[in-house]
Amino acid sequence: MESIIDQPTNSQDVAEVPESLFTMPTEVPRPVTGTECHCAACRLTIRVAASAAPPVCPFCQARLTTKTIDFEPDTRHALDDDQDSRAAVPNYNRRHPLLLNIFGILGIVLLSVAIYLKLSNIEYYWYQPFVNTYSLAVGAFILSRFLLAALYTPPADTGFEPTVSVVVACRNEEDSIFKTVSRIYAEGYPHNKLEVVIVNDGSTDQTLAEMIRAQSRFPDLVIVDFEENKGKRHGMAVGALLARSEMLIYVDSDSFLMPGAVRKILQGLADPTVAAVAGHTDVENVRVNMLTKMQDVRYYVSYRVMKAAESLFGAVSCCPGCFSAYRKSSVLNVLDRWLYQRYLGRYATYGDDRSLTNFLLRHYRVLYDDEALATTIVPERWKKYAVQQCRWKRSWIREMFVAGRFMFRKHPIAAISWYGMMVLPMLAPLVMFSALFLGPVLLGQPSYFYIGGIVVVTLLWSLYYLKKTGRPHWWAGFLFMITYIGFFSWQGYYAIATVRKTTWGTR
Numbered sequence: 001m002e003s004i005i006d007q008p009t010n011s012q013d014v015a016e017v018p019e020s021l022f023t024m025p026t027e028v029p030r031p032v033t034g035t036e037c038h039c040a041a042c043r044l045t046i047r048v049a050a051s052a053a054p055p056v057c058p059f060c061q062a063r064l065t066t067k068t069i070d071f072e073p074d075t076r077h078a079l080d081d082d083q084d085s086r087a088a089v090p091n092y093n094r095r096h097p098l099l100l101n102i103f104g105i106l107g108i109v110l111l112s113v114a115i116y117l118k119l120s121n122i123e124y125y126w127y128q129p130f131v132n133t134y135s136l137a138v139g140a141f142i143l144s145r146f147l148l149a150a151l152y153t154p155p156a157d158t159g160f161e162p163t164v165s166v167v168v169a170c171r172n173e174e175d176s177i178f179k180t181v182s183r184i185y186a187e188g189y190p191h192n193k194l195e196v197v198i199v200n201d202g203s204t205d206q207t208l209a210e211m212i213r214a215q216s217r218f219p220d221l222v223i224v225d226f227e228e229n230k231g232k233r234h235g236m237a238v239g240a241l242l243a244r245s246e247m248l249i250y251v252d253s254d255s256f257l258m259p260g261a262v263r264k265i266l267q268g269l270a271d272p273t274v275a276a277v278a279g280h281t282d283v284e285n286v287r288v289n290m291l292t293k294m295q296d297v298r299y300y301v302s303y304r305v306m307k308a309a310e311s312l313f314g315a316v317s318c319c320p321g322c323f324s325a326y327r328k329s330s331v332l333n334v335l336d337r338w339l340y341q342r343y344l345g346r347y348a349t350y351g352d353d354r355s356l357t358n359f360l361l362r363h364y365r366v367l368y369d370d371e372a373l374a375t376t377i378v379p380e381r382w383k384k385y386a387v388q389q390c391r392w393k394r395s396w397i398r399e400m401f402v403a404g405r406f407m408f409r410k411h412p413i414a415a416i417s418w419y420g421m422m423v424l425p426m427l428a429p430l431v432m433f434s435a436l437f438l439g440p441v442l443l444g445q446p447s448y449f450y451i452g453g454i455v456v457v458t459l460l461w462s463l464y465y466l467k468k469t470g471r472p473h474w475w476a477g478f479l480f481m482i483t484y485i486g487f488f489s490w491q492g493y494y495a496i497a498t499v500r501k502t503t504w505g506t507r
Contacts, residue, residue, distance in 0.1 A: 034071070034215070037064035043227040044238070047212070050219035051195075058241035071216055134424070134431040135450055141420050142457055146464070148309035148413075154369045155268035155277065162269075163193045164262060165243035165328070169235025170253030171201040174210050176377060177253050181214040181221065184251065189262040197222045197239045198253075202229035232321075233352045237339045240331050248326045250353070251374070255322045256284060258373035265325045265372035275330040275364030276357060278307060278316050279323035279372035286473075288380050293473040294480045295378045295385075300469060301461045301477075307368040313414035314365030317403065317421075321353040323374035326360070334359040343398050344500050351395020358399050362406050389488055393495035428489045436485075454481065 034049035039057035046054060047069070056063055166184050170177055177198065184196055198221065200208045208225055215221040224238050240248055247269055249262060261279060268277035280303050283296040310316045319326075338359050341348040348355060357366060379385035400422045407418045435447040462477030 034069050034219075035066055036069045037066050039064055045225040045227070046242070047215065047223040047225065049215055049221070051222050054242060058238050071212060131431055131435045131447060131450055134427055135435075135453055137420065138424055139453060139457070141417070141424060142460075144417070145305050145309045146460070148312055149305045152308035152312055152368075152370075154264075154371045155270075155367055157264065157267050158270050160267050160270035161190070161193065161263065162247050162266060163195070163245035164189065164247040164249055164266060164325075165195040165197055165239065165245040166249045166251055166262070167197045167199070167236060167239030167243065168251050168253050169199040169201060169232050169239065170203070170207060171229060171232075172203045172205045172207060173253040174203070174206040177207055178210045178214050180251065180253055180256060181211075181218065183256045184262075185218050186259075187257045187262050188259050191220070193245075194220075194262070195222070195243065195245050196220065197224065197242055199224040199235035199238055200226060201232065201235045202226050231349050231352075233339055233349070236352060236356075237335060240328060240335060243328055246328060248328045248331060249324070250321055250326070251323055252321045252376060254284075254377040255281065256375050257323065258375070261323065261372045261374055265323070265369050268367040268369055269325060269327055271365070273365050274314070274367055275327050275360040276316075276319045276366045277325045277372070278303075278319040278366070278368045279325070279374055280304070280368070280370045281320060281322040281374045281376050284375035284377045285380065286471075290476065290479060291382060291385060292378055292380055294476040294483075296471070297462065297465050297474065297477045298480050299378075300465050303368070304370055304468065305461065305464070308370065309417070310414065311366075311368035313411040314367060315361065315407075315410050315414040315418070316366040316368050317357065317361070317418065318354040319357045319366060322376040323372070324353065325372075326356075327364075330360055330364060331356070346500055348398070350391050351399055354395050354399045355402075358402050361403070386487075386491075390491050390495055390498075393491050394499050394501065397492070397495055397499055425489070426492055429493065432485055432489065454485075 034047060035053040037046040037048070037053050038044075039060065039062060041062055042057050042059045044057070044059075046064070053066060054064065168177070168180055168184075173180075181196065181198060185191070185194075196218070198211055198214075200211055200223065208223075211221075211223050211225075215223055222242065224235075224242070226234070236250060239250075247266055249265065251257065265277050265279045268274050281299060283292055283299055286292050286296045307316050334356075338356055341355060360366060379388055403418070404422065408415050410418070435450040440447065458477055458481045462474045465471070465477065466474035
């Protein structure tokens with residue numbers, strides 16, 4: 001099967017994705033008889049059809065009670081559930097060499113202007129020393145990210161093809177879980193080397209029914225049903241404990257793999273010093289509104305610039321839950337400490353992916369592969385987006401103290417960059433308040449250079465996004481900057497004040 005990863009995402013001309021890549025299984029499956037295994041102590045049930053039933057509970061190791069179950073096959077055409085597959089393809093447009101040259105020249109000009117503005121701050125340094133020191137530091141950090149990202153290359157395809165278990169843990173995802181599973185099986189990895197485990201974490205909607213429907217179409221699917229909500233971390237853990245493969249891939253229940261994604265993301269794990277690899281994720285519902293377009297720009301830059309720069313030193317700071325691969329033996333080695341992690345006396349119930357990355361990053365390398373592609377559904381309403389960002393900010397604050405204990409042992413450039421990324425965002429609101437309010441209003445000192453630097457940097461990454469993807473909503477980068485300055489940068493302080501809060505807020 002031809003794979004999308006054979007067409008580099010950053011090439012000057014990206015060919016049309018063949019329709020055949022999205023052909024789902026069309027045969028009607030036979031009626032399935034399976035086995036239902038139950039652990040009363042852990043209040044979980046494991047449903048299998050074509051797969052072997054586990055003899056004991058993955059958590060308490062007690063013998064499971066079993067019974068035979070029958071369920072009818074799902075007779076609906078597979079394409080009915082995936083009719084928008086082509087819309088999920090990253091919208092890379094054809095671009096002409098002349099346009100690329102124009103963008104290249106414009107990028108050099110913007111870099112020069114940014115450097116000039118930062119150097120100009122030195123001349124007026126003592127007018128606003130706090131603002132100018134911060135501005136110079138941020139300018140150096142951002143420019144270094146672009147320069148390092150330009151040196152990035154994805155892990156080479158060495159033909160590595162181990163057995164792999166894809167684990168999907170979810171709660172109340174009835175609208176997307178069937179499509180997520182279907183796209184995993186249609187992705188193209190040899191099914192004799194592929195295992196899929198999905199976990200229903202005490203859903204109160206029809207998620208379990210959709211999982212059973214998926215199992216009737218894909219009898220190799222393994223379903224774990226928690227009778228009560230245990231948290232995503234337990235769902236990820238039970239998948240690792242049940243997995244019979246060498247490698248693990250975690251996929252969120254509202255994320256969808258592109259063809260060839262599994263094979264490509266596994267290539268980095270051919271190196272035994274690598275414990276995890278983050279794939280590249282674009283926004284599935286990008287066309288909905290301005291908010292989703294803004295997140296698409298932010299996702300792309302955070303992956304293709306920030307993670308690419310970190311990957312040069314094997315120090316990717318977070319493998320997102322959307323789509324990331326792990327060496328199973330490495331995960332099992334830290335599983336108990338990660339699963340029962342406490343912070344300020346309470347069990348950690350969010351930030352699962354960043355926490356797992358930190359446990360592995362202590363002793364292993366963690367990479368990013370921009371050719372292993374997936375898409376994910378992002379919030380379409382500002383309230384839900386704000387709650388999500390606050391939860392992410394809490395996990396970032398918690399885990400930055402964890403990572404701060406060992407990051408100094410990494411490559412000096414990676415370590416300095418990480419500690420800079422730890423300090424600069426927390427100072428950002430104070431600097432912005434000083435530059436945009438105290439200076440102009442109280443001291444009569446307009447911060448032209450500060451504002452100009454913000455505009456230039458935002459334009460730089462927005463045009464970078466346009467050049468690399470060809471997507472027309474590059475302007476949404478300015479929307480992100482405006483909302484960040486006005487609201488989201490301040491969330492860090494609220495996150496610190498509420499860091500002991502354990503609820504997700506979006507379920």
